[in-house]
Amino acid sequence: MKTLNRSKTIIMTALLAAFSMSSANLALAEDKTDMRAADASTTADKKAWLDSRRMQDYGDAKNMLEQALAGATSVEQLRGLLQKEGYMITSINEQSNDDIEYEVVKGDHSFEVSADIDNAKLEDIEVANNVWRADETKRAMREADYKGGDLMYDEKQAGKYSDSKYLDSWGEEKEALEAALPVGKTVSDYQKMLQDKGYQITSINDVDDDNVEFEIVKGDHSFEVQLDRDASTKVVNEIDVSTNIWQSEETEKALGQE
Known part of the structure; x- marks a missing residue:
């Protein structure tokens, strides 16, 4: 009788061990699936597209440019100060007797610079994030030796790339x-949820045991999605949907599709 009970105990122990190993293997398989999906679109420099890595420098540059432009009273003076600070004007989004708006680039930073005009004098100069960018702006950010050309204001294209045109709908979609x-x-x-909702996953920027981040596109809108997860179970416990300022080439291509 003791021998029989002992045999049952051994069998149950083996079954429990096998079940535990199966559960662990399932979690591991899930993780490997994630990694294979990431490998399909991730290169060594993909982390360069992580907004979190650049936001501090970006904010500092934005504040410095605001201070440098604060005293400008005319369009000519504003353009001169931008050039002095090393910024190239890559797009004229608005230009009238009432207001102006430029896209400017320096290195991998791009901003929208706008101002109201009253009696030919500039007022309320603002430096803002530049997420929806003109083709010339994208090119200047990619190519270090890009020189640009003579910019002409196209009234038919007025406001096409102005962030203000998209921010409200972008915020509603984000929520x-x-x-x-x-x-x-x-x-x-x-x-799968994102794909079912019509989003294209254009770039997987980061994959760690406890974190995955990728870029998504739908229509004119792009977001960064960060998933924080338990390192052992791979179950996501925190989700962050945020602005996608530094976009991968795949994201830019998707946004450029009409």
């Missing part, structure tokens, strides 16, 4: 997207 992505799923679950 809706956050509400539609509950915590407690795996990365592959979120990938």
Whole structure:
């Protein structure tokens, strides 16, 4: 009788061990699936597109440019100060007797510079983020030796690339997207959710045991989605949907499709 009970105990122990190993293997398989998906679009320099890596420098540069432009009273003076600070004007988004708006580039930083005009005098000069960018702006950010050419204001294209045109709808979409992505799923679950909602995953910027970040595009809108997850179970416990300022080439191509 003791021998029989002992045999049962050994069998149950083996079954439990096998079950535990199967669960672990499932979690591992899930992780490997995520990694294979990432490998398809991730290169060694993909982390360069992470906004979180650049936002501090970007904010500092924005503040410095605002201070440098604060005293400008005319369009000519504004252009001169931009050149002095090393910025190239890559797009004229607005130009009238009432206001102006430029896109400017220096290195990998791009801003929108706008001002109201009253009696030919500049007022309320503002330096803002530049997310929806003209083709010339994208090229200047990619090519260090880009010289540009003579810029002409196209009234038919007025405001086409102005961030103000898109911000309201972008903010509403961001809130809706956050509400539609509950915590407690795996990365592959979120990938399917996004694809079902019409989003294209254009770049996987980072994959770690406890974090995955990728860029998504739908129409004129692009976001960065960051999923923080438990390193052992791979279950996501925090989701962040944010602005995508530094876009991968795949994201730029997707946004350029009509």
